[in-house]
Amino acid sequence: MKNLFVSDEIELCPVSLKDVDDIFFTIDRERKHLGRWLPFVEYTTARDDSLAFVKAVMVVENGPGDIIYAIRYQGLFAGLIGYKFTDRANRKTEIGYWISERYQGKGIITRSVRAMIDQAFDQWGFHRIQINVAVGNKRSKRIPRRLGFSLEGIARDAELLSIGFTDIEMYALLRPDWIDKQ
Numbered sequence: 001m002k003n004l005f006v007s008d009e010i011e012l013c014p015v016s017l018k019d020v021d022d023i024f025f026t027i028d029r030e031r032k033h034l035g036r037w038l039p040f041v042e043y044t045t046a047r048d049d050s051l052a053f054v055k056a057v058m059v060v061e062n063g064p065g066d067i068i069y070a071i072r073y074q075g076l077f078a079g080l081i082g083y084k085f086t087d088r089a090n091r092k093t094e095i096g097y098w099i100s101e102r103y104q105g106k107g108i109i110t111r112s113v114r115a116m117i118d119q120a121f122d123q124w125g126f127h128r129i130q131i132n133v134a135v136g137n138k139r140s141k142r143i144p145r146r147l148g149f150s151l152e153g154i155a156r157d158a159e160l161l162s163i164g165f166t167d168i169e170m171y172a173l174l175r176p177d178w179i180d181k182q
Contacts, residue, residue, distance in 0.1 A: 001067060006115045010108055012069035012081060015054055019070045022077035024050035026100050033101045035162055037137045042162045057082070071099065071112055078103040081112050083120070092128035093120060097143075110143050117147065121175045128174055134159060135167040144171035148181050 004012040013019075024047045027034055035041035044050060057068040068082035079099035086093040095116055097109050113131075120126040131144040135154065145151075149171035157165035 004069060004115055004119060006111050009074050010111055011072045012112060012115065013072055015057055015068045015070050015080065015082075017051075017054060017058075019077065020047065020051045020054050022070070023054065023080065026077065026079070030101050034098060037134050037140065037161065038098055039159060039161050069112075071108060073103055073106070073108055078108055081109070081116065083116070090128075091126045092130070093126055094130040094132065096132075104139065110146055113143055113147060117173065117178060121178055126175065128172060131171045132158075132168045133171065134161070135169055141169060141171075144173070147173065148177060149173045150177075
C-alpha cells in the first residue's frame with residue numbers, strides 16, 4: 001500500500017513498526033485527552049500494546065480493507081486514521097480517526113478524511129462510507145457534517161468508554177452524494 005498524499009503538509013502512511021513508539025508515547029502522554037472518547041486508551045498501558053496493534057493492522061498488498069494510516073503533519077506523527085469494518089462485497093467501509101491534542105484545529109483530520117473519501121470512492125469503487133462519533137464529542141462530529149455526511153441515527157449505548165457506555169451518532173456518505181458535491 002502506498003502513502004496517501006493529502007497536502008504539502010499532510011501525508012498518510014500505512015502504519016508500520018516504525019510508528020509503534022510514536023503511537024504509544026502519544027497515547028501515554030495524552031491519556032486524559034484521548035481517553036475521554038477512545039475506548040482503547042485505558043488498555044494501552046505499555047509499548048507492547050501498541051506493538052501488538054501495529055502488527056495486527058499492518059497492510060499486506062491485497063487492496064482495500066481495514067487499512068490504518070499514520071498521519072504525518074510536516075513530517076511528524078500527529079495521529080491515526082483508517083478504514084475499518086470494511087465490507088468489500090457490499091462496497092462499504094467506516095472511517096475512524098484520532099489526533100494528538102497539539103495538532104487539533106489545523107484541519108488535518110478534515111483534509112485527511114476528504115482524501116480517504118476520494119480514495120474509497122474513486123480508486124476502490126466503494127458506495128458507502130460511515131463515520132461513527134460519540135454523541136458528546138462535538139469536535140469530532142464536525143468532520144462528517146463538514147464533508148456532507150448525513151446523520152442516519154443514534155445507536156444507544158454502542159461504545160464502552162472508561163466512563164461507561166455512550167451513544168454513538170452514525171453518519172454516512174454515499175458515492176452519488178459525494179460526486180454531486182464535487
